[in-house]
Amino acid sequence: xxxxxxxxxxxxxxxxxxxxxxxxxxxxxxxxxxxxxxxxxxxxxxxxxxxxxxxxxxxxxxxxxxxxxxxxxxxxxxxxxxxxxxxxxxxxxxxxxxxxxxxxxxxxxxxxxxxxxxxxxxxxxxxxxxx
Numbered sequence: 001x002x003x004x005x006x007x008x009x010x011x012x013x014x015x016x017x018x019x020x021x022x023x024x025x026x027x028x029x030x031x032x033x034x035x036x037x038x039x040x041x042x043x044x045x046x047x048x049x050x051x052x053x054x055x056x057x058x059x060x061x062x063x064x065x066x067x068x069x070x071x072x073x074x075x076x077x078x079x080x081x082x083x084x085x086x087x088x089x090x091x092x093x094x095x096x097x098x099x100x101x102x103x104x105x106x107x108x109x110x111x112x113x114x115x116x117x118x119x120x121x122x123x124x125x126x127x128x129x130x131x
Contacts, residue, residue, distance in 0.1 A: 039090045043101050045125055056087035056105055082119055082127050
């Protein structure tokens with residue numbers, strides 16, 4: 001399955017799914033108050049061909065962070081907050097060579113705190129911070 005279209009409109013992250021074989025998937029939307037995504041990437045958390053979404057958010061309302069929207073067959077679940085950092089960018093790549101995609105993101109606190117952090121995929125649907 002390909003996640004062929006992702007639309008970000010203000011505070012709404014809308015996932016429009018196309019390319020299903022046999023199953024009909026409806027667009028899913030997730031509303032996060034006072035938040036607009038800085039970056040959105042596809043991620044195959046379990047390395048099993050089922051793509052989910054990871055998004056970076058930065059807001060002055062205390063809701064900044066990295067959120068993971070896991071997909072289970074035809075449904076996206078509510079976002080799981082993986083980090084509180086005010087993320088501005090993110091990439092998905094296998095940093096440690098274990099065949100599971102990790103999350104690399106850049107952040108800026110606005111108060112002189114900047115950096116790049118890595119969330120290492122544990123292979124079981126959880127991530128561990130590597131700072």
